Amino acid sequence: MMFQEIWDPWLIGPFLWFAGIAGMGSVAYSLLRLFKIEEKLKELSLVIFASVVLGLVFVIADLSRPANMPAAILSSLAQGIFIAKLTESWMTLGITLLFLLLILSFLLTLRHAAVPALAKLTDAKWYLVLLALIGFLVTVYSGFLISSAPGIPFWNTALIPVLWVLSASICAIAVLKILVHSEHVSRFLTRAGLGLDIGELLALVALLNVPLYAGPEAARASAAALLVGPLAPAFWLGVVLVGVLAPMALGFLLMRKEDRKLGVAAASLYLVGALLLRVLVIQAGIFEPLHL
Amino acid sequence: MRLAHLWDQSKCIGCGACVAACNAANYESTDAPNPTWGGLRTNILRITFDLEAKPYLLLVQCQHCENAPCVSVCPTGASYVDGDGLVKIKPELCIGCKYCMTACPYGMRWLEPETGLPRKCMSEECLDRLKAGLQPVCVTVCPASARAFGDLDDPGSEVSKRLRGGRVIRLLANKGTRPKYFVVVGR
Numbered sequence: 001m002m003f004q005e006i007w008d009p010w011l012i013g014p015f016l017w018f019a020g021i022a023g024m025g026s027v028a029y030s031l032l033r034l035f036k037i038e039e040k041l042k043e044l045s046l047v048i049f050a051s052v053v054l055g056l057v058f059v060i061a062d063l064s065r066p067a068n069m070p071a072a073i074l075s076s077l078a079q080g081i082f083i084a085k086l087t088e089s090w091m092t093l094g095i096t097l098l099f100l101l102l103i104l105s106f107l108l109t110l111r112h113a114a115v116p117a118l119a120k121l122t123d124a125k126w127y128l129v130l131l132a133l134i135g136f137l138v139t140v141y142s143g144f145l146i147s148s149a150p151g152i153p154f155w156n157t158a159l160i161p162v163l164w165v166l167s168a169s170i171c172a173i174a175v176l177k178i179l180v181h182s183e184h185v186s187r188f189l190t191r192a193g194l195g196l197d198i199g200e201l202l203a204l205v206a207l208l209n210v211p212l213y214a215g216p217e218a219a220r221a222s223a224a225a226l227l228v229g230p231l232a233p234a235f236w237l238g239v240v241l242v243g244v245l246a247p248m249a250l251g252f253l254l255m256r257k258e259d260r261k262l263g264v265a266a267a268s269l270y271l272v273g274a275l276l277l278r279v280l281v282i283q284a285g286i287f288e289p290l291h292l
Numbered sequence: 293m294r295l296a297h298l299w300d301q302s303k304c305i306g307c308g309a310c311v312a313a314c315n316a317a318n319y320e321s322t323d324a325p326n327p328t329w330g331g332l333r334t335n336i337l338r339i340t341f342d343l344e345a346k347p348y349l350l351l352v353q354c355q356h357c358e359n360a361p362c363v364s365v366c367p368t369g370a371s372y373v374d375g376d377g378l379v380k381i382k383p384e385l386c387i388g389c390k391y392c393m394t395a396c397p398y399g400m401r402w403l404e405p406e407t408g409l410p411r412k413c414m415s416e417e418c419l420d421r422l423k424a425g426l427q428p429v430c431v432t433v434c435p436a437s438a439r440a441f442g443d444l445d446d447p448g449s450e451v452s453k454r455l456r457g458g459r460v461i462r463l464l465a466n467k468g469t470r471p472k473y474f475v476v477v478g479r
Binding site: 004005006007062063064065066068069071072073075076079081082084085088089090091092094095146148149150151152285287288290291292 | 301328339341348350352361364365366367368369370384385386387388389390391393394395396397398399403407408409461463464467469475477
């Protein structure tokens, strides 16, 4: 069995994780602002901006021709190819969406940290709706990016974008859970996180179960590698136990009585699990063997 | 025009001349390792199956797919299908995202460490040979005439003739890539 070594799991995995935090974090920011919950918005805007920047750092670190990137994109734009590619390549769309989110989140951070006058722009309803939309699309894109790579059968499933949205939503809730102190908001976050966690568990079971029974040879090998193969210890311990079951158990405890320390612990576990999930899904990719 | 490669497994003697010639012509006979595939720097991957009953080998290279995933996923248009039907790369547009490599179901691109460019059949030397009216080097050197190259739209081309006369398969045809690398498996 040979895992794909084209995309570095420890570069692309964190990129997908940061993209999810930034993406669904933006949705969360917009919702909080629209529902007039003002607590910790400055900190959240910083998390979103830092996540976009760090995501870009990780994805650029995996490029084999980073120095050629600006000239290549500009040249592609000048020739009209880049625009045409927006309807064809998820990566073209992703580059555009990440660029837009970078600008939107930068203005948001600036509004909170240095230029309050920007509030007129960034607090406008249209801006918040645009922020939420771009954020959601960044999350969705990060799923389609890998599910649309036909070389790796394990990735070629409609479940990955869905799983990514669920997992990124949990990450955004986890970030808020760490930031926010209000018990009323915390209680809502606990309930929402628990519901999404159950959904994530179901999506995870489906992601691994379906290829085991009906997948191409390579997808079956990938699922087996995660369940019983060389990646199994990291998967069961890091993703299932730390990332899903332990925070779920803490979530049920928190439903009975909110506790800040337990809430932060559950949130931290969620975040670690979400990162490992992405790293392991990338790592588990295997090319279809060729034969006659 | 739809240029295509043909490899006749039933004629191939497994001498490796095509692999060596590709390395010599396109990569200056370097013995530097191919970090993606292992072995030589060449655009032809040799896969040997050690089946007890009937050992055989498979020579694989870029399939020059008509519905090429590497082309559709490329964010900048660096990978493209040229007017002659061959899948080519414009290095000046390549950012090295390697999406084309994860998109190729055949795994037929490898990464050149020095340039960060994904490499594949056909490289510069072979493309120059085509411009000069010559055949790709792997076709020229094959001592068993196991290889052919030509235009599928030309009924008189060597490829078209041999496609009519043999039992032919296309690799991973179920992927919908419409590959133009034909493997003759019998008559």
